[in-house]
Amino acid sequence: MSLSTSMPVRLAGCGKTFADGTRALEPLDLGIAGGETLVLLGPSGCGKTTTLRILAGLEAPDPGGRVLFGEAEVTHLPIEKRNVGMVFQSYALFPNMDVAGNVGYGLRVRRLPEAERRRRVAEVLEMMAISELAHRRIDQLSGGQRQRVALARALAVRPQVLLLDEPLTALDAALRERLRVEIDALLRRLGITAIYVTHDQSEAMALGDRIVVMDRGRVAQVGPPREIYFRPANRFVAEFIGTMNLLRGELRDGRLVLPGGALPLAGSEAADGAAGETEVLFRPEAARICASEAAALVGRVRSAQFLGDRTRLVLDGVARRTVIVEAPGRREFRDGEAVGLTIDPTDLIRLPD
Amino acid sequence: MLRGGTSRRGWGFWAQLAFTLLVCTFLILPAVLSMLAGVTANFFQGLSSGLTLKWVVQVFELYSDTLLLTLGIALACLLVTLLIGVPAAYVLTVRQSWLTRLVEEVVTLPVAIPGLAIALALLLTYGGFGDFRQSWAFILVGHVLYTLPFMLRAVMAVLASIDIRTLEEGAASLGAGFWTRFFTVVLPNAKSGILAGSLMVVTLSIGEFNLTWMLHTPLTKTLPVGLADSYASMRLEVGSAYTLVFFVMIVPLLVAIQAMARLERRAKRTRPLREEALPQAVAETPR
Numbered sequence: 001m002s003l004s005t006s007m008p009v010r011l012a013g014c015g016k017t018f019a020d021g022t023r024a025l026e027p028l029d030l031g032i033a034g035g036e037t038l039v040l041l042g043p044s045g046c047g048k049t050t051t052l053r054i055l056a057g058l059e060a061p062d063p064g065g066r067v068l069f070g071e072a073e074v075t076h077l078p079i080e081k082r083n084v085g086m087v088f089q090s091y092a093l094f095p096n097m098d099v100a101g102n103v104g105y106g107l108r109v110r111r112l113p114e115a116e117r118r119r120r121v122a123e124v125l126e127m128m129a130i131s132e133l134a135h136r137r138i139d140q141l142s143g144g145q146r147q148r149v150a151l152a153r154a155l156a157v158r159p160q161v162l163l164l165d166e167p168l169t170a171l172d173a174a175l176r177e178r179l180r181v182e183i184d185a186l187l188r189r190l191g192i193t194a195i196y197v198t199h200d201q202s203e204a205m206a207l208g209d210r211i212v213v214m215d216r217g218r219v220a221q222v223g224p225p226r227e228i229y230f231r232p233a234n235r236f237v238a239e240f241i242g243t244m245n246l247l248r249g250e251l252r253d254g255r256l257v258l259p260g261g262a263l264p265l266a267g268s269e270a271a272d273g274a275a276g277e278t279e280v281l282f283r284p285e286a287a288r289i290c291a292s293e294a295a296a297l298v299g300r301v302r303s304a305q306f307l308g309d310r311t312r313l314v315l316d317g318v319a320r321r322t323v324i325v326e327a328p329g330r331r332e333f334r335d336g337e338a339v340g341l342t343i344d345p346t347d348l349i350r351l352p353d
Numbered sequence: 354m355l356r357g358g359t360s361r362r363g364w365g366f367w368a369q370l371a372f373t374l375l376v377c378t379f380l381i382l383p384a385v386l387s388m389l390a391g392v393t394a395n396f397f398q399g400l401s402s403g404l405t406l407k408w409v410v411q412v413f414e415l416y417s418d419t420l421l422l423t424l425g426i427a428l429a430c431l432l433v434t435l436l437i438g439v440p441a442a443y444v445l446t447v448r449q450s451w452l453t454r455l456v457e458e459v460v461t462l463p464v465a466i467p468g469l470a471i472a473l474a475l476l477l478t479y480g481g482f483g484d485f486r487q488s489w490a491f492i493l494v495g496h497v498l499y500t501l502p503f504m505l506r507a508v509m510a511v512l513a514s515i516d517i518r519t520l521e522e523g524a525a526s527l528g529a530g531f532w533t534r535f536f537t538v539v540l541p542n543a544k545s546g547i548l549a550g551s552l553m554v555v556t557l558s559i560g561e562f563n564l565t566w567m568l569h570t571p572l573t574k575t576l577p578v579g580l581a582d583s584y585a586s587m588r589l590e591v592g593s594a595y596t597l598v599f600f601v602m603i604v605p606l607l608v609a610i611q612a613m614a615r616l617e618r619r620a621k622r623t624r625p626l627r628e629e630a631l632p633q634a635v636a637e638t639p640r
Contacts, residue, residue: 056526058522058525078525079522079525079526080525080526080527080528080529080530081528083528084526085526086522086523086526088519088522088523090516090519091523092516092519092520092522092523093523094520094523094524094538094541094542095515095542096538096541096542096544105524105527105529105537106527106528106529109524109527109528109529109533110528153523153527154526154527157527157528163526
């Protein structure tokens with residue numbers, strides 16, 4: 001199955017104020033390249049679903065906002081005229097039809113000839129490896145099967161844009177991980193423009209060419225997963241994505257003075273010559289455990305959690321707040337034990353003021 | 354064997370069984386006797402006078418027009434409640450606001466208000482329109498007012514339980530316009546509610562007495578009104594035969610309602626199945 005074009009999509013000045021006056025979305029400009037997978041990520045109520053619904057045509061943006069599919073403005077077209085494919089969190093499969101009926105619905109609505117319809121339904125069912133379910137009723141399907149039928153139904157109409165609203169949230173963790181890999185492979189292979197809404201950061205990292213992190217109706221940061229993870233633009237992104245440690249202390253002679261010792265900073269920051277209170281951030285996996293004598297910072301183990309491939313340590317005494325680090329390997333840690341930490345200055349994250 | 358039985362089930366079980374049977378007998382006996390009276394040659398002599406169908410025949414001779422009128426009104430009432438009730442239930446479910454909640458409450462009022470009061474209000478307001486007042490349509494209006502909430506409730510309950518809004522959004526995303534969605538997604542999925550509501554409306558309309566008694570004219574008598582009339586002015590056997598006819602009409606409908614409810618419960622019990630081994634999708638590119 002191939003899709004004719006990879007449609008670029010653009011939102012221009014799209015805000016959304018609900019009838020009761022609450023502002024769900026501040027005016028937003030967002031461009032999505034043809035074939036790109038863009039993930040909208042954020043906690044509930046951040047406006048990600050509203051953004052998706054504006055793209056879909058299920059909500060109209062506030063006056064002034066414009067939605068463009070390629071060169072064409074579709075702001076005033078309802079969803080049924082936009083030729084999008086949508087996968088809903090609850091799947092929204094029709095209980096009155098069997099699997100083939102659901103997958104063929106969009107083709108029936110488009111009045112495709114019977115033979116052509118059958119051929120395309122069979123093709124999509126085969127692609128999703130659910131051909132043998134064609135004549136099952138929806139209530140005879142498991143959650144994972146329903147998810148695939150929903151995806152097949154959305155793809156059968158060969159949409160210009162694929163919209164996915166938390167499509168994996170209703171599934172258990174193991175299945176979620178598997179289907180995530182499948183969806184990723186599918187999107188890459190089809191080369192379709194896709195917008196994917198989720199509150200799960202690992203899903204966002206794995207699937208997104210770019211991630212839009214949203215917070216209370218605003219875009220907090222847009223960028224590729226690595227940039228979002230390693231160079232968060234602000235405190236919200238830093239704390240929402242992954243685990244982040246905060247070190248706050250006095251800057252003196254290019255080193256950050258903390259309760260647990262003095263941490264060397266990178267050259268450029270040290271050269272600023274600025275003194276005074278400052279803060280830096282680092283990820284748990286950025287710290288290396290070493291002997292106390294050779295370490296820049298020293299702390300005590302408050303608790304140690306063995307995770308198999310690594311041990312997650314919560315340390316007291318390093319900074320004003322507890323610090324979480326990860327130690328690889330077989331070494332065992334006792335509560336109260338003193339451990340030393342070194343952190344490469346390039347792994348330290350400074351937020352723009 | 355008997356000892357084994359009594360030791361398994363204590364005297365409490367038998368006492369409860371006896372009590373239950375007693376209550377059942379108490380409730381069922383009048384119905385049975387009444388129907389029996391309808392086929393007894395002479396009620397005052399008892400069954401020894403012999404069984405006959407002549408009273409039933411007499412009922413058909415005297416009241417066949419009420420029978421037809423009752424069925425006619427019931428079907429007309431069903432048609433009107435379907436045409437008004439199903440779209441209304443859809444709108445009330447999909448557009449939740451203070452206005453729709455108010456409408457819902459107002460429409461439900463006739464269930465709580467005595468039929469006599471509704472009839473009186475109708476007579477006060479429209480009694481002056483002679484042709485209308487004397488036609489069966491006048492009774493139909495009363496029946497529609499009274500039965501509409503039952504249709505509404507039945508359909509709304511089903512629509513609410515299947516999250517019709519998201520289903521419609523799904524259909525819209527696949528290119529279906531409003532009418533296509535309504536006929537291919539909304540109606541088929543509301544089917545069980547529509548069927549349950551329909552049976553309810555027909556049953557209630559056939560059995561309705563309060564309203565109808567106030568609204569009827571000598572020429573627009575329905576079955577229950579005719580029943581009251583025959584009790585008041587005919588031999589007891591004729592009235593009883595009338596009851597028999599009524600039972601024969603209404604019982605199949607009641608059984609159908611029960612069967613619907615059972616189907617509904619069974620449908621609710623089906624849950625998503627256990628995850629089966631899913632074959633790997635997207636393994637190869639079919640051409």
